[in-house]
Amino acid sequence: MLPRRNAIYLLIILSLLAGLFSGRAIFFSVAYVLGGLLIASFFWAWTAVRWISITRRTRSRRAQVGSTLEEEFIVRNRAFLPKLWLEIRDHSNLPGHQASHVAPAIGIRRSYHWQVKTACVARGEFQLGPMTLISGDPFGLFLSPRYISAVTRLVVYPIVLPMRHIELPLGILSGGDARRRRTPYVTTNAAGVREYMPGDSLNRIHWRSSARRGEFMVKEFELDPLVDVWLFVDFSVSSLVDAPGTRRIEYQNGQRGAAIPNGREIATSTEEYAVVIAASLAQFIIESDRALGFAAYLPYREVLQPDRGMRQLNHILEALAVARSLTSLSLAQMLILETPYLTRGTTLLIITSSTDTGWIAQARLLQRKGIRPMAIFIDPISFGASVDIQPVQTALRASNISALIVRMGDDIAIALAQRPL
Numbered sequence: 001m002l003p004r005r006n007a008i009y010l011l012i013i014l015s016l017l018a019g020l021f022s023g024r025a026i027f028f029s030v031a032y033v034l035g036g037l038l039i040a041s042f043f044w045a046w047t048a049v050r051w052i053s054i055t056r057r058t059r060s061r062r063a064q065v066g067s068t069l070e071e072e073f074i075v076r077n078r079a080f081l082p083k084l085w086l087e088i089r090d091h092s093n094l095p096g097h098q099a100s101h102v103a104p105a106i107g108i109r110r111s112y113h114w115q116v117k118t119a120c121v122a123r124g125e126f127q128l129g130p131m132t133l134i135s136g137d138p139f140g141l142f143l144s145p146r147y148i149s150a151v152t153r154l155v156v157y158p159i160v161l162p163m164r165h166i167e168l169p170l171g172i173l174s175g176g177d178a179r180r181r182r183t184p185y186v187t188t189n190a191a192g193v194r195e196y197m198p199g200d201s202l203n204r205i206h207w208r209s210s211a212r213r214g215e216f217m218v219k220e221f222e223l224d225p226l227v228d229v230w231l232f233v234d235f236s237v238s239s240l241v242d243a244p245g246t247r248r249i250e251y252q253n254g255q256r257g258a259a260i261p262n263g264r265e266i267a268t269s270t271e272e273y274a275v276v277i278a279a280s281l282a283q284f285i286i287e288s289d290r291a292l293g294f295a296a297y298l299p300y301r302e303v304l305q306p307d308r309g310m311r312q313l314n315h316i317l318e319a320l321a322v323a324r325s326l327t328s329l330s331l332a333q334m335l336i337l338e339t340p341y342l343t344r345g346t347t348l349l350i351i352t353s354s355t356d357t358g359w360i361a362q363a364r365l366l367q368r369k370g371i372r373p374m375a376i377f378i379d380p381i382s383f384g385a386s387v388d389i390q391p392v393q394t395a396l397r398a399s400n401i402s403a404l405i406v407r408m409g410d411d412i413a414i415a416l417a418q419r420p421l
Contacts, residue, residue, distance in 0.1 A: 005141050008034055038141065045142035048135035051079035054088065054148065058128065063120045064157040065261075071099060071128075074113040077106040087134040094118060094126040094154060095249055095260065122249055122258045122267075123158040123275065123321045127151050157317040158275045159266065163284040165417045168229070169347055169372040169402055193217040227345040228306035229285050231316075232334065233278045233296040233323070234352035234359075235271065240325035241353060241383040243268035243408060258324070268408060270353040270378045271325045277351055277376055277412060282316045294319065295338045299327035303338065332358035335366070344370035353378035355387045357395045364399040374420065375403040382407035396421070 012034045019027030055074040083106040090099035097118045106112050129151035136143045193209045196216030209217040246268050249257030259267035285292045293306035294316045302319045331354050363373040396403045402420035
C-alpha cells in the first residue's frame with residue numbers, strides 16, 4: 001500500500017510543479033483529481049470495516065482432549081455500500097485453531113458464513129478471540145483495521161480412560177446410621193417419609209404410607225455408611241519430569257502450558273500422567289456412587305469437599321484441565337495442611353511421582369489415625385529422570401501402604417487394575 005501512495009504523492013507534486021512552471025491548468029486538474037482519489041480511497045477504506053457485525057457460534061464451551069471443536073462464523077454487511085473483500089484475523093490461543101479467513105465480496109445487507117473444525121490436542125483453558133477485521137479501498141491505497149475485543153472462554157478437559165476394576169482400600173463405617181445426613185440419591189438407608197413434591201421420582205413413592213395418609217408420600221434416604229474417598233494429586237515442581245522431546249503449549253505472553261501429546265498417546269510428562277490417572281479415577285469412583293473429595297495445588301489451592309454426581313466430576317475435570325506443576329509446596333507439606341479434617345476410615349488416594357520419602361512418613365501417620373492411604377506412584381525413571389525409586393518402594397512396603405506403579409507407555413486402565421503391592 002505504501003509504495004502506491006508514495007507514487008500518488010509524487011505525481012501530485014510533479015503535477016503542481018508542472019502547473020506552476022508552465023501555467024497550464026491541466027496539470028492542476030490532474031493534481032486535484034489525484035488528491036481527490038486519495039481522499040475518496042481513505043474514506044472508502046475507513047467505511048469498509050464499519051457497519052459490519054460478526055457472530056461467533058461455538059457449540060459448547062467445554063471440550064475434551066481428542067474431541068473436535070466446531071465453530072461457525074457469520075459476517076453481516078449492514079452498510080449501504082458493498083464490501084469488496086474482508087480479512088478476518090483470529091487471535092485465539094487454542095493450539096491448531098485456524099479460524100482466520102478472507103471473505104469475498106459481500107453485497108448490501110448480505111451475509112457470509114464459514115465453519116471451522118479443530119481437534120483439541122491439549123487440555124487447558126483457552127481464549128477464543130479477539131479478532132481483527134481488515135479491508136481496504138478498490139485501488140489498493142489504504143488498509144483499515146478494526147479490532148474486536150470480544151473473547152470467549154473454552155475449557156478442554158483431560159482424557160478420561162474407562163476403568164473396569166480397581167482394588168481400592170475402601171473404608172466402611174460400622175453401623176448403618178453413622179451419618180444422619182439427607183441425600184437426594186437412593187441409598188440402602190431409608191430415613192423416613194415426607195409429602196410428595198413436584199419433581200420427585202415415582203419409584204420413591206411409599207405406597208403404604210400414601211394409602212394410609214390419603215396423599216402421595218415419598219421415601220427419604222440417608223448417606224450410606226461407606227466413608228468418603230479423597231483424591232490427592234501432587235503437582236509440585238520438584239516432582240515434574242518431562243521426557244526428552246516433550247512439547248508444551250507456548251502462549252504469547254511467554255508462559256508455557258500443558259504438554260502436547262504425540263498422536264493419540266498421553267503426553268510424555270509425569271504431570272500429564274497424573275492428570276489422566278486422576279480424571280479416570282474420579283470418573284470410576286463417582287460412577288460407583290461414592291462420595292469423592294479432591295485436593296491439589298494447581299498451583300493455587302483447590303479443595304473440593306466430598307460429593308457425588310456428575311457435577312462433582314465436572315468440577316474435578318475443570319480443575320485438572322488447568323493444573324500445572326508449579327507449586328513449591330511438596331506433597332508432604334500438602335498432606336500436613338489438608339488432612340487434619342479427614343475422618344477415620346477415609347480412603348485416601350495419593351497420585352505422585354515424588355521420590356521424597358517424606359510424604360510416605362506423613363501417610364504412615366495418617367494410617368495410624370484410621371485413614372486408609374493408597375499410593376499411585378508414577379515412575380520418573382521411565383520418563384528419563386536419573387533418580388532412585390528403591391527407597392520409595394522400600395518405605396511403602398515397610399509402612400504397609402498399598403501402591404500401584406505406573407510407567408510411561410503403560411496402559412493406565414490395565415496398570416490400575418493390577419493387584420496393589
